[in-house]
Amino acid sequence: MCNFHSLDKYSVDTLSRWLTVLKSAYLKALTKLKSSFNFQLYYSGLNTKSNNFMKQRTLKQPIEVIGVGLHSGREVTMILEPAGNDFGIHFLRTDIDNAPLIAADAFLVTDTVMSSNLVVDDIKIGTVEHLLSALAGLGIDNLLVKVSDVEIPIMDGSALNYVQLLLKAGITEQSAPKKFLKLLKTVRVEEGDKSAQLEPYDGFCLDFQIDFDHPSIPKDTQHYLFNFSIQNYIENVGNARTFGFMRDIEYLKDNNLARGGSLDNAIVLDEEGILNKDGLRHKDEFVRHKILDAIGDLYLAKYPLLAKFSAYKSGHGLNNKLVKTVYSDPNNFEIVTIDDTSILAVHYKI
Numbered sequence: 001m002c003n004f005h006s007l008d009k010y011s012v013d014t015l016s017r018w019l020t021v022l023k024s025a026y027l028k029a030l031t032k033l034k035s036s037f038n039f040q041l042y043y044s045g046l047n048t049k050s051n052n053f054m055k056q057r058t059l060k061q062p063i064e065v066i067g068v069g070l071h072s073g074r075e076v077t078m079i080l081e082p083a084g085n086d087f088g089i090h091f092l093r094t095d096i097d098n099a100p101l102i103a104a105d106a107f108l109v110t111d112t113v114m115s116s117n118l119v120v121d122d123i124k125i126g127t128v129e130h131l132l133s134a135l136a137g138l139g140i141d142n143l144l145v146k147v148s149d150v151e152i153p154i155m156d157g158s159a160l161n162y163v164q165l166l167l168k169a170g171i172t173e174q175s176a177p178k179k180f181l182k183l184l185k186t187v188r189v190e191e192g193d194k195s196a197q198l199e200p201y202d203g204f205c206l207d208f209q210i211d212f213d214h215p216s217i218p219k220d221t222q223h224y225l226f227n228f229s230i231q232n233y234i235e236n237v238g239n240a241r242t243f244g245f246m247r248d249i250e251y252l253k254d255n256n257l258a259r260g261g262s263l264d265n266a267i268v269l270d271e272e273g274i275l276n277k278d279g280l281r282h283k284d285e286f287v288r289h290k291i292l293d294a295i296g297d298l299y300l301a302k303y304p305l306l307a308k309f310s311a312y313k314s315g316h317g318l319n320n321k322l323v324k325t326v327y328s329d330p331n332n333f334e335i336v337t338i339d340d341t342s343i344l345a346v347h348y349k350i
């Protein structure tokens with residue numbers, strides 16, 4: 001029978017060494033257990049049968065920005081606020097008492113002259129497409145956008161500042177599954193020689209062709225194929241600026257448009273070339289901006305798409321008609337969630 005009192009010094013030393021070894025082994029086992037416990041905790045939400053999906057996203061905290069309205073020319077304050085599961089993207093005019101929430105919904109678009117404008121109860125929020133493009137580009141599902149005037153500030157004419165703003169606020173995953181609109185059939189709309197089409201595709205890809213006869217828009221810069229990933233969006237599309245022609249400025253002024261437009265928020269072309277002294281951000285910046293616009297217009301479907309988009313000379317109006325046509329027949333689409341381990345999920349990694 002073992003008795004400490006009967007142990008000699010050698011035995012005590014041996015026991016002490018063994019105790020040290022045992023204690024060390026115990027601590028190692030405990031650490032391993034804790035880390036595997038953490039691992040389980042972290043992954044259990046993604047790997048259990050009921051939770052095996054990509055999650056919806058919102059911002060970690062509200063963030064505010066002040067800019068200028070492209071068409072009004074007035075200063076606008078915009079606050080982006082986190083929102084709960086399945087809230088979607090909504091706008092709220094803070095300059096109007098009891099203003100209604102305005103959903104980012106293709107069926108609320110009333111006019112698409114130069115930009116996409118949404119209206120509820122005669123309350124309008126304009127030029128939403130670049131912000132919506134940034135939200136789609138960063139995979140944000142739920143957000144309340146408070147705006148102090150009739151339109152979203154234009155910033156630099158691309159989605160770059162919105163992307164920076166969203167990344168600064170931080171993006172967080174929520175508990176509900178992220179929903180996608182999956183195309184089941186090819187849907188095509190045409191107007192004159194312009195066309196826009198969505199077809200079934202296991203991912204999100206945009207193929208855009210423009211057609212301009214201008215020395216600063218060479219033919220080999222008029223086509224762009226964009227395979228969606230957040231990284232690809234930020235690097236190649238998000239910073240492509242809107243553009244306009246000097247010859248159109250009279251028309252814009254006559255229609256009270258582009259009052260806030262300047263070389264700081266658009267690429268401006270005259271008959272010979274580009275007026276912006278720093279030139280282009282990409283040699284094919286024009287068609288990349290059309291992709292940026294299309295991503296924003298298509299996000300008015302209220303879900304990110306699982307589809308291939310192909311367009312020839314399309315714009316806000318035709319893109320909007322395409323989304324509405326998809327919804328006109330329930331056989332065209334289904335709303336799905338996707339497995340967090342799918343290849344598509346990688347495209348949504350930030």
Ligand SMILES: [Zn+2]
Pocket residue numbers: 129130242289293
């Ligand atoms: Zn645009």
